[in-house]
Amino acid sequence: VFAVLLLALIVPPVTFAGALALGRWAGAGGWSRQARSCWSTAALGLAYLAGHAAVACPAFPPSDVTDRIPWIAAIVTSLAVAECAFSATAGLAIATRLLALALVGGLILEPLVVSEQSWVNSIGWISITLGLCALAWANVWALNGFSRAREARHALILVSAAACPVLLLSGSVILGALGVVLCMSLITEYLLGPGSSSTSTLAVGNAVLTALLLEGHFYASLPLTGFLFLVMAPAGGWIIHLAPSRRWSARAQAVVNSLLVLVPLGIALSRVLY
Amino acid sequence: MERMMRFSACANLLFMSGLVCQVTCPSAGAGETYRADPIHSSLVFRVKHANTAYFWGRFNDLAGSFTLDQADPGAISLNFQVKTSSVDTANADRDRHLKGPDFFNSVQFPTISFTSKSAKATDKGFDVQGDLTFHGVTRPITVHLTPTGTGKGPTGKAIGGIEANFTIKQSDFGITKMAAVIGDSVWVNVSVEGIKQ
Secondary structure (H helix, E strand, O other): OOOHHHHHHHHHHHHHHHHHHHHHHOOOOOHHHHHHHHHHHHHHHHHHHHHHHHHHHHHOOOOOOOHHHHHHHHHHHHHHHHHHOOOOOHHHHHHHHHHHHHHHHHHHHHHHHHOOOOHHHHHHHHHHHHHHHHHHHHHHHHHHHHOOOOHHHHHHHHHHHHHHHHHHHHHHHHHHHHHHHHHHHHHHHHOOOOOOHHHHHHHHHHHHHHHHHHHHHOOOOOOOHHHHHHHHHHHHHHHOOOOOHOOOOHHHHHHHHHHHHHHHHHHHHHHHOO | HHHHHHHHHHHHHHHHHHHHHHHHHHOOOHHHHHHHHHHHHHEEEEEEEEEEEEEEEEEEOOOEEEEEOOOHHOEEEEEEEEHHEEOOOOOOOHHHHHHHHOOOOOOOOEEEEEEEEEEEEOOEEEEEEEEEEEEEEEEEEEEHHHHHHEEOOOOOOOOEEEEEEEEEEHHHHHHOOOOOOOEEEEEEEEEEEEEEE
């Protein structure tokens, strides 16, 4: 288990740094900001894929639902890179994200529908869950678009970090380790990436995180309340944009923002523990 | 006329020998089918933890039927289904882990099933070939089957018992992600009491 977690900690940063170095060497410093952002998104996808392969080498064709997550990461990364490279219009960007959400929902929840168990009873909850995920995604995009700051990425990193112990305690070492892989990929991209608040980076992180949480809830033992608090935690980021908190210093805003995200994450963790 | 009488004598002899066999060998002839009684049946498995010591577990929800014919192995058939969510290793946390996506993935793969295809007699019983479907993968395996007895149950119904053993590799069925923690090879023992149909 420790070897698995060690791989999850090491492989994504090494892969991301390697991909970034390769991009710098290929571009020889002549790349535009947009090109660097696209390459950074691709490197993030590669870092997650390498980490996933190191932790839980997927079967081909996929034998279980966990083996489908790399496919989600690869397809959503391709969509995000294309969206970044061709400077997609707002309508096209929304269509791309809806496609990504449909992909995540379809690939992760399809076994529930085709399994021998009666899916009719759970179809209502599946629909509500996907609706909540769509709301959570919209919240992250809106937060990112509103502030153009790094709050959305902060929130995503915090949620993915909290997801690791929550998923581990929900009865899946592998999902917990994949949470570590995602968290390390996002942190490395945040530290070494081009620095812009790239929506394409958020797309990859959001898709993989949603896939992990959906699998944790429907296939492992992640409780409903834990799932909801994890999915909705980034909404706390809006509070610092309210009038009274605008007068605070940037550092105070960052601390409050983190606390507002950490509180629901703590509740999610407590729901798994107790 | 003589040919007719000879034919009649042969027919009588065949009829009598069949009757004698029916009286002395009750399980010979057409196979007898039994429906598994889950209350008096067990499925236990043994697997090594961290390549060190064996631990044992069981599945509590077993259903199916079997047909026995001591004289004609071709008539033997086994058909069993086990709910993966019924795994029980006397530790709730471990059971939750086993039911989850790291191992059985009970939501995606709720059932383990075995359907026999052929059987042949051996010194100690029968070797039954069939298809085991586990974790969404179907593979042929050989089960060593031993009839363990027949009798009457408490309600007066005829009952019969079998015991079957086999070993599988988890990796053959796509369970590979925790291979370093749990041993690959799993020994399984199925002991079924069936009610004659």
